[in-house]
């Protein structure tokens with residue numbers, strides 16, 4: 001009873017934020033992004049494409065990169081067979097825009113839309129993901145990077161955003177195992193995959209030049225897996241410059257490994273000294 005009342009009130013609070021229809025048509029401010037069923041080449045050929053759910057049909061979804069203090073206005077269009085919502089993980093935000101279906105907003109039904117409108121107060125490496133039946137929707141690929149740039153970024157030659165995830169695929173067909181709430185997953189602290197991909201790609205390789213300084217933003221999008229990312233091998237130096245909801249810290253800390261746990265982020269600076 002209390003929860004229903006709260007839901008109704010938060011739904012009407014969200015409605016107040018929407019512009020009148022005519023005004024919106026004349027000055028469209030909200031970039032649309034569509035949650036939809038799509039297919040990507042997740043496992044390498046000759047495996048067929050894997051059916052995923054993605055924002056704009058991509059997996060990961062489009063990278064959102066904005067300046068600290070800027071305003072984000074995105075219209076979620078739900079073309080999925082399930083109700084959905086978008087949570088902006090780690091962003092300090094008004095509850096009405098936080099995207100937790102059933103708590104801070106009503107889930108957006110198939111065929112409907114929701115306008116997200118908020119300011120990003122803190123620099124850092126964040127991500128956005130579905131937050132309705134998350135155990136299924138995130139595992140089907142509904143997520144993307146949300147990068148908030150600090151006014152004075154550390155000096156690097158290049159930046160790479162790496163989203164780590166594991167997938168539970170049928171080894172014959174490369175399709176996502178649809179048993180998202182299996183007794184095994186529930187009794188083993190989550191769903192472990194049998195296939196690891198970075199930015200939705202198997203065996204992703206990135207060429208680096210000698211002495212190139214990289215900034216690596218790592219995001220763990222897996223449900224249960226802790227990735228041990230060994231980026232100190234072969235004489236290459238690795239420093240942590242920030243993690244989760246922080247921009248770069250003035251003093252980089254030298255650390256041998258990165259172990260982003262599920263939903264956590266790690267911001268690394270790496271000097272490539274190839275032997």
Ligand SMILES: [Cu+2]
Pocket residue numbers: 087089090129263
């Ligand atoms: Cu989250």
